[in-house]
Amino acid sequence: MAAYIARRLLLMIPTILGIMLISFAVVQFAPGGPVERVIAQLQGQDSGATSRFGGGGEIGASGGAQQSASSGDMSKYRGAQGLDPKFIAELEKQFGFDKPAWERFLIMMRNYATFDFGRSYFRDTPVLTLIAQKLPVSITLGLWMTLLSYSISIPLGIAKAVRDGSRFDMWTSAIIIVGYAIPSFLFAILLIVLFAGGSFPYIGQLFPLRGLTSENFAELSLIGKAKDYLWHIALPITAMALGSFATSTFLTKNSFLDEIKKQYVQTARMKGLSERQVLYGHVFRNAMLIVVSGFPGAFVHAFFTGALLIETIFSLDGLGLLSFESIVNRDYPVVFANLYIFALLGLIVNLLSDLTYMWIDPRIDFETREV
Numbered sequence: 380m381a382a383y384i385a386r387r388l389l390l391m392i393p394t395i396l397g398i399m400l401i402s403f404a405v406v407q408f409a410p411g412g413p414v415e416r417v418i419a420q421l422q423g424q425d426s427g428a429t430s431r432f433g434g435g436g437e438i439g440a441s442g443g444a445q446q447s448a449s450s451g452d453m454s455k456y457r458g459a460q461g462l463d464p465k466f467i468a469e470l471e472k473q474f475g476f477d478k479p480a481w482e483r484f485l486i487m488m489r490n491y492a493t494f495d496f497g498r499s500y501f502r503d504t505p506v507l508t509l510i511a512q513k514l515p516v517s518i519t520l521g522l523w524m525t526l527l528s529y530s531i532s533i534p535l536g537i538a539k540a541v542r543d544g545s546r547f548d549m550w551t552s553a554i555i556i557v558g559y560a561i562p563s564f565l566f567a568i569l570l571i572v573l574f575a576g577g578s579f580p581y582i583g584q585l586f587p588l589r590g591l592t593s594e595n596f597a598e599l600s601l602i603g604k605a606k607d608y609l610w611h612i613a614l615p616i617t618a619m620a621l622g623s624f625a626t627s628t629f630l631t632k633n634s635f636l637d638e639i640k641k642q643y644v645q646t647a648r649m650k651g652l653s654e655r656q657v658l659y660g661h662v663f664r665n666a667m668l669i670v671v672s673g674f675p676g677a678f679v680h681a682f683f684t685g686a687l688l689i690e691t692i693f694s695l696d697g698l699g700l701l702s703f704e705s706i707v708n709r710d711y712p713v714v715f716a717n718l719y720i721f722a723l724l725g726l727i728v729n730l731l732s733d734l735t736y737m738w739i740d741p742r743i744d745f746e747t748r749e750v
Contacts, residue, residue: 380737384730391726396488398722402715403484415710416501417470432479445562474500487715493642496716501708506716509701517695518589520689524619532624533670536631541658543636552629559625564688567618575614586614615693627670634666671735 382539419590539548574589649656687699
């Protein structure tokens with residue numbers, strides 16, 4: 380198994396390089412850039428760096444940027460006409476545009492190898508500091524949503540498998556499909572309207588509208604802090620979890636149905652074991668292999684991809700909102716740092732999922748597998 384893990388770790392290097400290189404190339408065609416944004420701010424017309432004229436954009440060395448124009452070619456930047464070419468040259472140098480694209484990419488990857496992501500272009504803060512500031516919100520949403528989803532989907536999936544074809548199975552399937560089809564942000568809006576001081580005054584404002592904690596959080600006791608924290612995350616987590624457990628529920632059900640039909644289950648029943656003993660003593664371990672092994676991936680998915688709109692609606696300042704704002708503002712050090720971290724975590728989680736298979740079922744032998 381050690382050899383298998385070593386091979387997988389080595390394969391992460393070209394994979395990360397490929398992901399970053401493709402992203403590097405894609406950004407070349409994206410309009411706008413930090414230089415245009417600064418120029419727009421100077422002109423009083425901050426357009427969010429959404430327009431660019433002439434030439435292709437390229438990524439800067441300190442985390443990504445647009446292609447620099449020569450000091451004499453001002454047409455590459457919208458609104459640059461009339462500005463001092465020396466000033467434009469200083470902007471290009473400040474954002475790291477005075478080097479060729481290939482050199483900037485190599486410098487970027489060399490820095491990223493040591494987790495040196497530089498500073499944000501427009502926040503004047505180290506990128507790692509920004510990410511660390513947003514982590515508590517993202518960890519809260521990802522962890523609680525995953526735990527709540529699995530705590531519902533596993534018992535429900537087992538109950539559906541045992542009652543396969545019954546009215547309970549059909550009605551719960553219909554409810555799950557409807558919940559899965561409706562976007563989480565619509566649930567969030569509905570919950571706000573009903574329980575956060577919306578259009579139904581008879582219900583009242585039972586939950587807060589924004590934030591993870593109250594203003595007087597530091598003054599509360601330990602129990603008071605826990606209650607205040609749970610009070611604030613109740614609506615966001617409910618909105619995210621309502622449609623999140625459909626896949627794991629049906630996966631649990633189908634996995635149990637497949638195991639129940641196998642010969643060893645019939646043998647266990649012939650020995651006189653009760654249905655509960657058969658289900659939880661024999662079927663459960665084998666059926667849960669594929670479900671439990673997907674837990675790391677489900678957590679990372681909830682952690683990094685499922686919370687952008689929820690964070691926006693409930694004013695929760697997490698990684699999702701940070702990434703979105705950085706893309707809009709063309710803050711490339713933050714954008715590419717998030718991409719690098721997410722890609723690296725995704726690869727690590729895939730490896731952990733394979734190792735989880737072995738932990739649950741020791742019969743799996745990675746030494747005989749080919750990567």
